[in-house]
Amino acid sequence: MTDPLPRLDLDLCRQRQQRLRLAAETLGASSVLLSRPENVQYLTGFRPHPLLNAAVLLDANDCFLVAPNAIPEHHAATEVLTFEAQWLCTLRQDQGLAIAEILRQHGRAPSAHLGVEGTLAHAMQLSPSCIDVEPALLRLRRNKDADELAMIRHAIGATEAMYATARQILRPGIDELEVFNALQAAAVIALGEPLTATGNDYQCASPGGAPRQRQAQAGELYILDLGPAYRGYFADNCRTFSVDGQPTPAQLAAHAAVMSVFPLIEQQVRPGVSCQQVFADAKTRLDDHLPGSFFHHLGHGIGLFPHETPHLSPAWDDVFEEGDVFAVEPGLYAEELRAGIRIEENYRVTATGVEKLTSHPTDL
Numbered sequence: 001m002t003d004p005l006p007r008l009d010l011d012l013c014r015q016r017q018q019r020l021r022l023a024a025e026t027l028g029a030s031s032v033l034l035s036r037p038e039n040v041q042y043l044t045g046f047r048p049h050p051l052l053n054a055a056v057l058l059d060a061n062d063c064f065l066v067a068p069n070a071i072p073e074h075h076a077a078t079e080v081l082t083f084e085a086q087w088l089c090t091l092r093q094d095q096g097l098a099i100a101e102i103l104r105q106h107g108r109a110p111s112a113h114l115g116v117e118g119t120l121a122h123a124m125q126l127s128p129s130c131i132d133v134e135p136a137l138l139r140l141r142r143n144k145d146a147d148e149l150a151m152i153r154h155a156i157g158a159t160e161a162m163y164a165t166a167r168q169i170l171r172p173g174i175d176e177l178e179v180f181n182a183l184q185a186a187a188v189i190a191l192g193e194p195l196t197a198t199g200n201d202y203q204c205a206s207p208g209g210a211p212r213q214r215q216a217q218a219g220e221l222y223i224l225d226l227g228p229a230y231r232g233y234f235a236d237n238c239r240t241f242s243v244d245g246q247p248t249p250a251q252l253a254a255h256a257a258v259m260s261v262f263p264l265i266e267q268q269v270r271p272g273v274s275c276q277q278v279f280a281d282a283k284t285r286l287d288d289h290l291p292g293s294f295f296h297h298l299g300h301g302i303g304l305f306p307h308e309t310p311h312l313s314p315a316w317d318d319v320f321e322e323g324d325v326f327a328v329e330p331g332l333y334a335e336e337l338r339a340g341i342r343i344e345e346n347y348r349v350t351a352t353g354v355e356k357l358t359s360h361p362t363d364l
Contacts, residue, residue: 006154006329008045009147010045013076023136029115031059038304046075052085053095055361058178066099140270143323151233158228161190172218180211187228199227218244220338236327238344242364257289269354275318299328324349
């Protein structure tokens with residue numbers, strides 16, 4: 001049966017395989033072994049269950065997928081090898097060793113010049129000399145292909161539904177857990193299936209955190225930083241709401257200062273622009289309103305991981321590249337704001353500037 005929901009295009013997966021082959025070759029690796037689920041999905045279109053392991057072995061000509069239990073219906077591998085990830089429905093805790101053994105049994109033990117993700121434990125058992133290809137792979141993952149962008153847009157669609165629900169239900173006395181449950185339900189309906197991840201910030205009168213058994217109070221601001229993931233691809237955007245719908249003059253002024261950052265982003269960002277400089281310009285603007293009240297990064301890339309390159313932070317010396325998909329999240333926090341405001345939008349870098357991917361209203 002054809003899947004009606006967005007999924008990775010297998011031809012584009014094969015193109016990504018070839019780009020990784022070329023990158024690995026320049027590093028001196030004749031084959032690459034990867035097991036992180038996001039990398040398996042990126043190259044093959046198959047994402048394993050979160051409790052089951054999988055791996056990809058990529059050589060000069062072929063892509064071997066080692067899958068748990070059965071051959072998946074949707075994949076871009078040349079050949080699929082399977083192993084028993086469960087015995088009588090019990091999860092095995094040695095799945096990594098089982099993957100190494102199945103590769104040996106099928107004569108697919110990789111060469112001595114093996115590219116791996118960082119310190120991949122079972123790769124070290126297969127090859128005495130490993131080459132870390134992870135930095136090259138993460139660089140390839142920056143420029144999102146059309147199928148990946150469709151997955152991210154679908155995840156962003158879930159946040160739109162979540163914020164629409166929040167506007168309907170937020171009121172003094174509502175419990176944070178009730179808000180969390182309602183927003184998760186809205187996201188599942190919007191996505192058409194369960195989420196593979198969600199955001200962390202569901203606390204009222206707080207810069208962020210997991211939901212508590214606590215009632216929202218009149219006069220407080222409720223920051224909702226939502227990061228639902230659809231089949232592994234993350235959205236990440238934020239809205240702030242006045243619990244009683246009557247923001248104070250101080251809250252409105254801070255909101256205007258936060259919102260003033262987005263025209264700066266849309267004017268400045270294009271390929272080759274320094275992320276550090278954009279951070280510095282935004283921080284100056286926010287500090288002019290409430291000095292020292294903006295204390296976190298300005299943003300980050302999103303994709304198969306909630307925080308990817310580029311990093312809009314003084315801790316990294318990144319520059320924007322065409323194809324980057326990133327989040328921008330200026331904020332101001334102070335006791336008089338009860339407790340702060342953060343607004344976050346998602347963008348894609350084009351050849352000449354940015355395309356805004358998020359559209360939900362930003363008013364308090």
